[in-house]
Structures are given as C-alpha cells and as structure tokens.
Amino acid sequence: MFQAIREAKNHVYLEYFIFRKDSVGTELIRLLQEKAQEGVEIRLIIDAYGNWKAPHPISASQLDSIRGLGIDVVFFDPIRFPWIPNMLHRDHRKIVVVDGRLAYTGGMNVADYYLHGTERTGPWRDMQIRLEGPVVSEFAQIFEKTWKRTLHTDKKDSCNRVSMDQNPVADVLHYNKPSKDDDNARVIVVNREPGKDSKKMRRAYVSAFDAAQHEISIVNPYPTNTRSVRRAMKRALRRGIRMRVMVSSNMDTRITPEVVAMEMKKMVRRGAEVYYYEGGFHHTKVITIDDSVAVLGTTNLDGRSLRYDYEVSAFVFSPKIVVQLDSIFARDLQQSERLTKENFKQRFSLKRRFLGRLFQPIKGLL
Secondary structure, three states: OOHHHHOOOOOOEEEEOOOOHHHHHHHHHHHHHHHOOOOOOOEEEEHHHHHHHOOOOOOOOHHHHHHHOOEEEEEEEOOOOOOHHHHHHOOOEEEEEEEOEEEEOOOOOOOOHHHHHHHOOOOOOOOEEEEEEEOHHHHHHHHHHHHHHHOOOOOOOOOOOOOOOOHHHHHHHOOOOOOOOOOOOEEEEEEEEEOOOOOOHHHHHHHHHHHOOOOOOOOOOOOOOOOOHHHHHHHHHHOOOOOEEEOOOOOOOOOHHHHHHHHHHHHHHHOEEEEEEEOOOOOEEEEEOOEEEEEEEEEOHHHHHHHEEEEEEEEEEEEHHHHHOOOOOOHHHEEEEEEOOOHHHOOOOHHHHHHHOOOOOHHHOO
C-alpha cells in the first residue's frame, strides 16, 4: 500500500477508524506530505472516537500540524458533551483509494501493533485486500460521501450502492457462478450506513449463508452475531452445511472474550466446528463459502458492526481467491485448538462463564 501511494499521480483518499501517530503513522504521514508537495491531493478521514480511545491519540494541535503539511485531514463526528450520542454510530471503515485505480480495505488500521502485536494479545494477525478495476469507483464514492458528510456539505446521496432488496449476493451464488478458469473476479461492495439501508449488511450475510451448499469458513474476532445472522447460520447447519468458525484465545477487549465464548458454546452444540487460534490475536474478518465467494472487509460479526457502525464489505466471487484464503485457514488450524463440550470448562473458568452470561443481554453493544 505504501508503494502504491508512492506511485500516486493524482489523489490519495484514506479513511480509518484508528490512525495512531506512532512509527507507522508517522512514516505514512511523511509519505503523504511528500506526495502533497508533488501536487497529489491528499484527503484523510479519522474517526474521532477511534482516535480518542486509542493510545497516543492525535491531538488538536497535531491535527493542525498535519494540515500544515498539505494533508487535508478531518475527524469524523467529533466527540462532544454529553458524549453518549457520539459513541453509537462510528466510522469503522478502513479504506484507501489511490488515483481511482486501486483500493484497499480490510481489518487493518494504522498502528504499530498491527505489525508487532501487543503485550496483551501477542502477535497480531490481520488482512486487507487490494482491488483494481471498476470496483474501485465504489470505494471512491463511499469515501467522497463520508467526506462530504464530515464537512456538512452532503446534500445528496452520491453513492451508487446496490440495493440488498434485490439480493445480488444470492443471485450470483445461485445463477451466475464464476468460472474456476476466470482470472477476473466479480465484486459486490456492500456499504453500511446507519439510517440508510441499515439492514443491508445483515441481509448480505444472510443471503450468502442461505445460499451455501457445502461449506462455510469464518474468521472473525467478535462473532456474537445478530438475530438474523444467527438464524441464517442455524439454517445452514440444519441443512448439513459444514461450518467452521475461528476466533482468538487472546483478544484486545475485556468482557468480549467471555461473551464470545458463550456464543461459541452454542455454535458447537448446533454442530459447528469452532477453533480457538492460539498464535496471537486474529483480527481478520474473512468468510469463504463453498468454492465460490469470499467476504473480506471491515465488518465484525457483532451488533456494533451489523447494527450501528459505518462498515464496508467486499463479496468477491472468485474460486481462486477462495482457494488462497482456505489455504491460509488450513495453516492457521495448525495453531488452533478445537472447542468441545469437554474442554469448554477447562478453557473458561466459572468466573469467566458467569461474566459471559451476565453480559449476554448487551452483547449487541460490545
């Protein structure tokens, strides 16, 4: 991604939930400054809450300093008293668009720990994808709309979003399956905005799970799910679909591991294979379905992502991509332990099981 930015000729648009001014962030800012001096338009959106909750947040004075380097940077929805209204709908996307020809998205923010991990989580595992072709314009439009909204100049919805009422994900899976010999991938970009097609992301995942015929593999850090997604997963299991779910033994938040554990216990009882990754924190958000589709993006399978936050996911219809991702999944299984009814109590003490049950009612907000 850094190399793509070095080669930019016209513009670079960046949208992040967390952008720390550590060694990685400082290096990226230096690179963006160089490009700005070359006449490349640089626009950067940072979610204000994501910045506020991260260690070493960017201060107002540092923000002014960054602007002085020729980088047009704004905070998305700044935190203001009484604070609570600002906490709900956050911009959790991670998008980079270079010259309208390349786009990047996935789970990775800008921070050192994405490379080196943390003392609490150990090594950090994550993934982002690079896309080329007509699909890049979708990401550019999503960014531009968010930019206008942040500057309070968005008078009209400029995003050419696909209506999930048409179930394009299911349609492609059922009627227009990609060829294994086709090097080009068809991509459907699903953009979630609170208050506008707010159920779109959930419907997309439900459509994909309902269309599965053989196997579903999921890697997600916080799969507490929502009712509609949970029911779709149940239906898949009842149809005899093999479902594998990978979560992390180590997580970056408190309470959430216990809540996830209770959900995973239910998944095992329903017939899913649940694996706990022991090699660090797996922050990746990836799903593969059969040999047809891969879902990659910023969306967690929890209430925050599916009900409240601004998110984006790419549904990539490409057998070749699925093979690559499934091979990574298989490799990660070597560092994972399967969750069973017998070892559940060994993994989670009575105290942790109590906390998991206690916070189940509010899992949609965690």
